[in-house]
Amino acid sequence: MFNHIVLGSNDIERSKSFYTAVLGTLGYAGEPLRNVGPGGQTRLFFRHKDGTLGITEPIDGEPATCANGGTIGFRCASAEEVRQFHDVAIAHGGTSIEDPPGLRDGGALGQMHLAYVRDPDGNKLCAIWRLPA
Structure with missing residues (x-):
């Protein structure tokens, strides 16, 4: 149903370490694709046959926050x-x-x-x- 989900991060390296380890328990292997967007924000993409999880520094330059009610x-x-x-x-x-x-x-x-x-x-x-x- 979903193609991708993107979450914001205030510390991209901490998020890389966290998601590389956690997604490894589900069979995701290797390093995420690292990309720097046009505004200079670092983005990580964990790709799998079922879709992509993106972790990004917010494009608007504001701090990343979690979704209240989101899971x-x-x-x-x-x-x-x-x-x-x-x-x-x-x-x-x-x-x-x-x-x-x-x-x-x-x-x-x-x-x-x-x-x-x-x-x-x-x-x-x-x-x-x-x-x-």
């Missing part, structure tokens, strides 16, 4: 991958939020393993694996 969800292949995503995020400057990682009853959505973290800039990330119906 970026990453599909995981297992409950263990959800836990690994969470633990690697914490080890690389993220913050665990909401309930501890684990099994949740999503009612009509079914059961799923979830973990929520905030990246070093405050963006809310979710690792999710839905149990087969």
